[in-house]
Amino acid sequence: MLRLVDINFAFAKADNQNQESSYNLKNINLEIKTGEIAAIIGESGCGKSTLLNLTYGLLQQQSGKVYCYDEELLGPDYHLVPGHSMMKYVPQEFDLMPFTTVAENIGEHLSIQNDDRVNRIDELLDTVDLTSFKNTVVKNLSGGQKQRVALAKALAQEPQLLLLDEPFSHIDNFRKNELRRRLFAYLKNNRIACMIATHDKNDVLSFTNRTVVMKDGHIEIQGDTHNIYNYPSTFYTASLFEEVNVIPPGYLNNDKELLVYPHGIEIVGNEGVKVQVVQTFFEGSTYLVKALLKDIYVYFYHDSDISIDIFVSIRIIKL
Numbered sequence: 570m571l572r573l574v575d576i577n578f579a580f581a582k583a584d585n586q587n588q589e590s591s592y593n594l595k596n597i598n599l600e601i602k603t604g605e606i607a608a609i610i611g612e613s614g615c616g617k618s619t620l621l622n623l624t625y626g627l628l629q630q631q632s633g634k635v636y637c638y639d640e641e642l643l644g645p646d647y648h649l650v651p652g653h654s655m656m657k658y659v660p661q662e663f664d665l666m667p668f669t670t671v672a673e674n675i676g677e678h679l680s681i682q683n684d685d686r687v688n689r690i691d692e693l694l695d696t697v698d699l700t701s702f703k704n705t706v707v708k709n710l711s712g713g714q715k716q717r718v719a720l721a722k723a724l725a726q727e728p729q730l731l732l733l734d735e736p737f738s739h740i741d742n743f744r745k746n747e748l749r750r751r752l753f754a755y756l757k758n759n760r761i762a763c764m765i766a767t768h769d770k771n772d773v774l775s776f777t778n779r780t781v782v783m784k785d786g787h788i789e790i791q792g793d794t795h796n797i798y799n800y801p802s803t804f805y806t807a808s809l810f811e812e813v814n815v816i817p818p819g820y821l822n823n824d825k826e827l828l829v830y831p832h833g834i835e836i837v838g839n840e841g842v843k844v845q846v847v848q849t850f851f852e853g854s855t856y857l858v859k860a861l862l863k864d865i866y867v868y869f870y871h872d873s874d875i876s877i878d879i880f881v882s883i884r885i886i887k888l
């Protein structure tokens with residue numbers, strides 16, 4: 570439904586700077602299919618928000634085109650009011666009416682003739698788990714609650730594509746898991762496509778079909794989320810998901826350099842390679858163990874604590 574073709578974009582620079590070498594978005598080619606949920610991931614400052622802003626029509630690219638169902642979407646240079654009606658955007662700084670209630674904010678764009686107006690507001694309140702705050706004035710809500718109102722308000726406008734920038738950043742872990750299950754189920758049931766910029770690997774792994782990895786303004790790699798996670802092509806990509814070990818050839822009976830997540834290494838009997846435990850970190854259901862392997866540190870999980878300085882044998886079970 571959405572295609573970005575050969576997009577280059579730079580924020581305005583001083584005249585003596587070479588615009589091309591300092592593009593904030595470089596040669597972006599991206600396609601989102603109807604109902605597809607795509608994660609945009611990458612280190613801070615790599616261009617995720619810029620990409621969402623440009624897609625929504627808030628920034629004008631220097632070259633390249635944006636299409637929605639083969640219709641070219643012209644940028645803000647061509648529109649008095651920026652933005653495109655088929656998309657809704659929930660940016661990091663969300664925009665609400667502070668002196669009206671949660672229900673009024675959500676209902677702002679619903680048609681007055683709509684007989685289902687009340688039911689629709691109730692459904693959206695339930696999706697973002699704010700039913701009990703229906704009549705609360707928005708200025709009296711916490712940051713996380715405001716973020717949920719902003720999500721419901723965007724959904725109320727029935728977009729075909731939802732753009733989300735760190736949508737759960739203000740929401741506590743307790744609420745986050747249930748909220749994202751409800752939100753992504755709502756998007757799936759209503760065939761709403763979504764581009765979500767996030768730093769949270771759980772958003773990416775549990776809910777997206779497609780992952781776009783950005784680095785320094787360009788797309789480093791994109792594809793099926795499971796493939797990107799299971800077979801990361803670079804250290805950079807792997808490290809966006811979790812701690813990653815770079816194992817040089819020969820260190821763990823491997824013939825070439827390998828990228829291995831901590832859960833890809835296990836403690837075995839004497840047939841493994843000996844390492845010395847340096848530190849352990851309690852992570853709830855497991856311990857993350859840091860150990861010295863020759864001249865490098867390796868990280869792996871173990872289900873119980875291990876004393877410092879002890880030698881254990883490890884092997885790679887999974888990349």
Ligand SMILES: Nc1ncnc2c1ncn2[C@@H]1O[C@H](COP(=O)(O)OP(=O)(O)OP(=O)(O)O)[C@@H](O)[C@H]1O
Binds near residue numbers: 612617
């Ligand atoms: N209005 C602006 N004017 C000039 N440069 C900007 C502007 N907004 C962002 N930038 C620069 O563009 C680059 C990309 O910023 P962007 O906000 O898109 O990164 P991001 O990947 O979303 O980061 P984060 O994960 O920290 O939110 C950064 O180098 C940033 O400093």
